[in-house]
Amino acid sequence: MLAYPVSVPLPSADKRWKLVEATIRRHGHKGTALIEVLHTVQESFGFLDEVSLRFVATSLRLPLSKVYGVATFYHYFTLKPPGEHTCVVCMGTGCYVKGAGDLLRTIEETAHIKPGETTPDGKISVVAARCIGACSLAPALVFDGEVQSKADSDAIRREFRRWMGHAA
Ligand code: FES
Numbered sequence: 275m276l277a278y279p280v281s282v283p284l285p286s287a288d289k290r291w292k293l294v295e296a297t298i299r300r301h302g303h304k305g306t307a308l309i310e311v312l313h314t315v316q317e318s319f320g321f322l323d324e325v326s327l328r329f330v331a332t333s334l335r336l337p338l339s340k341v342y343g344v345a346t347f348y349h350y351f352t353l354k355p356p357g358e359h360t361c362v363v364c365m366g367t368g369c370y371v372k373g374a375g376d377l378l379r380t381i382e383e384t385a386h387i388k389p390g391e392t393t394p395d396g397k398i399s400v401v402a403a404r405c406i407g408a409c410s411l412a413p414a415l416v417f418d419g420e421v422q423s424k425a426d427s428d429a430i431r432r433e434f435r436r437w438m439g440h441a442a
């Protein structure tokens with residue numbers, strides 16, 4: 275008898291997990307959907323980390339080693355960026371039309387890095403993601419896991435200064 279796919283509790287209340295869960299459901303929790311699901315995680319979060327890899331492994335009932343194997347084999351998957359702090363910029367259509375491009379410019383002016391890069395002192399990594407499931411809050415950013423709604427350049431400058439150890 276086939277076991278009915280059981281949903282695994284989401285790692286947090288972050289709405290992006292709902293997108294990942296939807297992909298897992300669409301594929302009937304099948305292990306063959308691994309690459310597709312990892313893509314969704316990366317498009318939503320900008321990278322793969324231990325929490326997401328464990329969640330995917332449990333949800334698809336695959337050994338964690340296999341999930342790590344696939345995540346590290348394909349160059350288009352990025353494991354958690356090395357920076358102490360992470361800023362994810364949503365570049366989905368909803369955020370783009372609300373000025374996500376300006377936010378990227380502010381990031382470049384403030385920290386001199388582009389998506390996919392980390393500051394030389396290892397303090398901040400910036401990653402671009404596709405829709406993170408918060409379109410009504412566009413443009414959306416995520417500072418160290420905290421979604422920022424209707425983000426603006428001031429919010430970036432403030433947070434980055436704090437991360438860089440300067441007064442706001
Ligand atoms: S497009 Fe940015 S949250 Fe949907």
